[in-house]
Amino acid sequence: MQPTKHHLLILLTLVTTHLHLVASWGSLGHRTTVALSLLHIPQTHPAHTLLSSLLHNQDPTTAGLFPDKIRYIPSFAYTAPWHYIDALDNPPHQCSINFTRDCLPSEGCVVTAIANHTERVADQTLPFWQRGQSMRFMLHFFGDVHQPLHTENLSRGGNDIDVMFDRQRHNLHSVWDTLIPKKIVEIAGDGGVLGAAQRWDLGNETEAAYAWAEFLYSKYGHDDRVAEMVDHVCVHDAVECALRWASEANAYVCSYVMKGGLEDLESKDLGEEYFEGAVPIIEEMIVKGGRRLARWLMMVAQDLHDAGISGVDEQLLCRNSEGSPGCGAS
Numbered sequence: 001m002q003p004t005k006h007h008l009l010i011l012l013t014l015v016t017t018h019l020h021l022v023a024s025w026g027s028l029g030h031r032t033t034v035a036l037s038l039l040h041i042p043q044t045h046p047a048h049t050l051l052s053s054l055l056h057n058q059d060p061t062t063a064g065l066f067p068d069k070i071r072y073i074p075s076f077a078y079t080a081p082w083h084y085i086d087a088l089d090n091p092p093h094q095c096s097i098n099f100t101r102d103c104l105p106s107e108g109c110v111v112t113a114i115a116n117h118t119e120r121v122a123d124q125t126l127p128f129w130q131r132g133q134s135m136r137f138m139l140h141f142f143g144d145v146h147q148p149l150h151t152e153n154l155s156r157g158g159n160d161i162d163v164m165f166d167r168q169r170h171n172l173h174s175v176w177d178t179l180i181p182k183k184i185v186e187i188a189g190d191g192g193v194l195g196a197a198q199r200w201d202l203g204n205e206t207e208a209a210y211a212w213a214e215f216l217y218s219k220y221g222h223d224d225r226v227a228e229m230v231d232h233v234c235v236h237d238a239v240e241c242a243l244r245w246a247s248e249a250n251a252y253v254c255s256y257v258m259k260g261g262l263e264d265l266e267s268k269d270l271g272e273e274y275f276e277g278a279v280p281i282i283e284e285m286i287v288k289g290g291r292r293l294a295r296w297l298m299m300v301a302q303d304l305h306d307a308g309i310s311g312v313d314e315q316l317l318c319r320n321s322e323g324s325p326g327c328g329a330s
Helices: 005-017 027-039 046-054 066-070 074-083 110-122 128-144 172-188 202-220 232-236 238-257 261-266 273-306 314-319
Strands: 162-165 168-171
Touching (some): 066 128, 232 273, 238 273
């Protein structure tokens, strides 16, 4: 049974109210990708209005975590395959994605999910709550498609590969999803990204993500060598672009993530030299995801604007800006 609007609103309330109490793989990386995208959107651009309306003024970095919070709930189990594309390749010897082979039409994958939810966000015939749900999915999947192990089938994307990281046992997927980003910010907290007065704290993850995003923005800026500009072809042929991005991430599975093979991964502590080599890859993929998401949001919003459609819930904006012109103020 598909969830109703009433069920979804209750679930959204529970998830967002207790979000800081729930551990989530990759939440820092997802938050930072979204935070970085916001830095690349001019303050006066209609994309900000579209986000505020569809998300009911929820912080976008929190809204983007929603898909991870619901994927294990039975009524949302059908969304689980949307978080990845299972490349049936042969790392470390050969890495590649074959869309027909690796994205089952009966289930979908992160590539088709990006395309589908892009259409739904822009679809004026859908209720606002459904478009808002799709916006949350879209924010999230731009993070997933740039994570190398979300584009790999071997050992369930590394979930079944047991490794050592900083003298503790973990699986390889969690190392890339959570532990490497967390360690980057922990180290940077010693006078770096977060400033000398701050340290990594799960309760302040939003602040950490915004701080890391600002650091990456200042470091890479508008360097087109890091991420090519996304054009309107991508919005209207989303599968082609999302597949290209997934292929970029998948290439790193062979060139670094599993470069030495399973025996090599299992024989060393990945929190040492391996971590150092992974840092620039993590930074690159988060920067690409953030910049591409920004351009994507701007083009969706601009298309609505150019068509003479605001794409926003005027009643919601009035409720959140009492006394503003056009909201019934005297």
